[in-house]
Amino acid sequence: MIHGRAMVTDGQGGFRLEAIEVDPPQPGEVLVALRASGVCHTDYDSMRWGNTLIMGHEGAGVVAGVGEGVDGFVPGDHVLLNWAIPCYRCFQCRQGNFVLCEDKPRVPHARTRCHGNPIGRAFELGTMSTHTVVPPAALVKMDQAVPFASACIVGCGVMTGVGSVLNVAEVPPGSSMAVLGCGGVGLNVIQGGRLAGATMIIAVDVNPARLEMARRFGATHSIQAERAMMRASSRRQQRSKRSPAAGALIMPSSALPCPPSVPLPWRWCAMPAWRCR
Numbered sequence: 001m002i003h004g005r006a007m008v009t010d011g012q013g014g015f016r017l018e019a020i021e022v023d024p025p026q027p028g029e030v031l032v033a034l035r036a037s038g039v040c041h042t043d044y045d046s047m048r049w050g051n052t053l054i055m056g057h058e059g060a061g062v063v064a065g066v067g068e069g070v071d072g073f074v075p076g077d078h079v080l081l082n083w084a085i086p087c088y089r090c091f092q093c094r095q096g097n098f099v100l101c102e103d104k105p106r107v108p109h110a111r112t113r114c115h116g117n118p119i120g121r122a123f124e125l126g127t128m129s130t131h132t133v134v135p136p137a138a139l140v141k142m143d144q145a146v147p148f149a150s151a152c153i154v155g156c157g158v159m160t161g162v163g164s165v166l167n168v169a170e171v172p173p174g175s176s177m178a179v180l181g182c183g184g185v186g187l188n189v190i191q192g193g194r195l196a197g198a199t200m201i202i203a204v205d206v207n208p209a210r211l212e213m214a215r216r217f218g219a220t221h222s223i224q225a226e227r228a229m230m231r232a233s234s235r236r237q238q239r240s241k242r243s244p245a246a247g248a249l250i251m252p253s254s255a256l257p258c259p260p261s262v263p264l265p266w267r268w269c270a271m272p273a274w275r276c277r
């Protein structure tokens, strides 16, 4: 048994650092010693889900043990965690829609305990902890040169933003797009636009510092909006359901030249939950 620590929410708006116990990995499971966890707005929401649970769903760490029958991972591997865990067998997985898996593999709650009681983990991961046990399908092996603190956000903010552009909106090369809100997901919608070959990427946010970042991530234009305008746009988008995530609106193609290259994490496009092209 592993004695670790985790950030545990009471589900009523509070959280605290607690001691946890984690059982060793059983056949078909992997034990990960986490080194970094992102903080997503969903983690903030999770503090009011009404359940005690270990917080965090975007993390990176080192394989600390493997159960029988696990191929492809050995102790010492650097990995990032993916909450869209596919079973590879259900109808949706067979269609290639791994993020819609109908039979997501789970490690039973009873195998992780806090004060002797079984405890759930956010998105079956619970990355704000020192240790977690997951199925191999929740892991992506990564280059050891990638810092853990950078890798961890690939597991939510990056895959949500980039995946929305490449896999949901399927932005064609030469498109124009506007991104409403340039936080973690919005910046990655912008990166996705660059990967897709969009020629005009308009970043819209109320915060000038975020717009500066948006330009570094590949936005060709930026507009500083008023808060009232952003709220109205957000309501309109929710009603029209046009937005795949984070407010990406795809508009008719423009003739503007492509902006200069920005560094993009090409090699991270190996997520098993993606249909990367």
Ligand SMILES: [Zn+2]
Pocket (backbone or CB within 6 Å): 040, 041, 042, 043, 057, 058, 156, 157
């Ligand atoms: Zn998230």
Ligand SMILES: [Zn+2]
Pocket (backbone or CB within 6 Å): 086, 087, 088, 089, 090, 091, 092, 093, 094, 100, 101, 102, 103, 104
């Ligand atoms: Zn499935």
